[in-house]
Amino acid sequence: MRLIALLTDFGEKDSYAGVMKGVIHRINPQARIIDLCHQVPPQDVQAAAFILSSSYKYFPRGTIHVIVVDPGVGSGRKIVCLKTLDYLFLAPDNGVLTFIGQKERIERTVEVSNHRYFLEEVGQTFQGRDIFAPVAAHLSQGLELTKLGPGISHIRELEISRAHFSGERLEGEVIYIDRFGNLITNITRDHLKELEGKFPGKKVRIVIGGKEILEVNKFYAQSKPGKPLAILGSSNHLEISLNQGNAQGRLGLDKGEKITIELE
Amino acid sequence: MRLIALLTDFGEKDSYAGVMKGVIHRINPQARIIDLCHQVPPQDVQAAAFILSSSYKYFPRGTIHVIVVDPGVGSGRKIVCLKTLDYLFLAPDNGVLTFIGQKERIERTVEVSNHRYFLEEVGQTFQGRDIFAPVAAHLSQGLELTKLGPGISHIRELEISRAHFSGERLEGEVIYIDRFGNLITNITRDHLKELEGKFPGKKVRIVIGGKEILEVNKFYAQSKPGKPLAILGSSNHLEISLNQGNAQGRLGLDKGEKITIELE
């Protein structure tokens, strides 16, 4: 049976995520559900896209990734279901699958429109309960994607800020901040390799928020407690961190903050 | 096997909810447990009653709804187990089942007093672990309600503020605020139908916190971002919301805030 992984901005304060699981179990009493995360900042489609992108491939083949971060709920936005070699993705068509579209070969995409697999009464405010949960439950029992609605050829994509070279400098920005205050940037392992390839053997000089960092660490404890450090984090993105501290709090920086790297 | 759904004010900061699940699994290793919500504001019986009321019927038949929001723990308050056609409810007798008593036909209610189904040592501070969890585990394995203790004929009810007509005005108040800052009122779909029936074809005028709202929307995105709107939410209660924003934060309102609706 297919595993269901839930990624929402429902938080844990209310029963929204719990109710989704109730609905899933009503249809498939044997369902196996994993909470990927429910604390996406409210309506932050870009944060959800990043979390999904750095997480989905750690799940078993066949997993149904259900994403409900959906500021347009009840409006004309579509709901889509997308199949890759290993996974199904069920999400509003608002760009939250942007990175999946870039990283994976998409085998098929359908618009989710067949009311047969929805709850009987579908409201305009909580379609996580009324549409996403029952559709996921049916998929987990083996329902074919094509039963959900007509095929479509495109999904919406977010305009994602990408790190880029400007002369000899690599310029990026902070795109996500985690619980530990790690500032995760859009500079990836590949960018660093490219920089290294252009200027082999030179030393890095990282500038962010007026601070200078002169190396890329291998692990957090390699730096003195309380000192800012740069590290390739678990998602293969460059992070600015503080050993045993909170870089966001200490440096007073936020999403969108610019970061540059030079070699010298 | 019966599903167990947990609704508590234990939060996620500590291991209280996790320990309850450990105890359940010690008795029933095959138990299936869903977290309905653990973030009820501490000791807020009324909030728990509302969350339960808007959630319970989305669970499979046979689900055991376990509610541990229990300011009177260890005192003389009873623990009750209540059976309706579709569900069991296990809760302190403090009014948290008020709406269940109003909405459902109750087939039987017992006082939970048979120590045989409790942990061996029962303390006075964490009966979620010592009583609720083991009793729920036994129920999930098919234990008959009547084994838990003697039948009782009444449960305690909260005094719930209800919306009501005052002349041509419908008067209500905010009873719950969710993660998104939606202000959920005690005005329901039925109240609005009644108002509409009394004054057919007239336009609504909603006043809350000095703001005026002149229609009831169908979905959040129907309004401009940042503008207050009124909407029939997922629990069939009227909500004051902000498209892509937080109504509570923006309007500076709290639980208990009055709301009035007139037709003109």
Add this chain to the structure above:
Amino acid sequence: MRLIALLTDFGEKDSYAGVMKGVIHRINPQARIIDLCHQVPPQDVQAAAFILSSSYKYFPRGTIHVIVVDPGVGSGRKIVCLKTLDYLFLAPDNGVLTFIGQKERIERTVEVSNHRYFLEEVGQTFQGRDIFAPVAAHLSQGLELTKLGPGISHIRELEISRAHFSGERLEGEVIYIDRFGNLITNITRDHLKELEGKFPGKKVRIVIGGKEILEVNKFYAQSKPGKPLAILGSSNHLEISLNQGNAQGRLGLDKGEKITIELE
């Protein structure tokens, strides 16, 4: 099959805990996982040690307790797996198992070093995903502890502040504060018995933060709402609490605050 219980400081804001569960299910699709707690304060090894100590024995025999509170991740610190009569504990060797070592007879301890049971690529920042999750999954399927690495004879222990007698006074301190603001001290039921044995029949006088409390209550509601009270909590530690209130907020106290008890 062995149950897996997770205790981490990953929080719920990100997908770290969810990704661990994805990895576990990739290896063992039938895995049963319980979240003991993910809200340990970041890198607070002592808080994790206390939570574990007051929780582990409520889980079924055979449970694998996985603890990922790991400020030294990626550095030279070891990962250990420890077997007691009833449980397995998988944790960084940073003292988080201190109380387990004191309370339980340890049958065997190994250093977890066999890469065969890790993810193929092991990074230096998220070993919860790369090492702890896959090792736990293999253990849940019956893998022998001894396959993980060589036996070791010692684990690191924290220096734990213990309550102690100073003349006729028992001196302790606050070691943990829970969601309800209960101030949990290192004074245990055994300390109180010892005090009672030394001075039978005398009355207690508890002093904390300049406040005086003159009895030990049996349950929260035994005191007036809003009045500080002392109570033997669910972990058999003395707690300072407020009936229907938050003692931490009201008294303005924090971890490390001194408490003394005299009999008079």
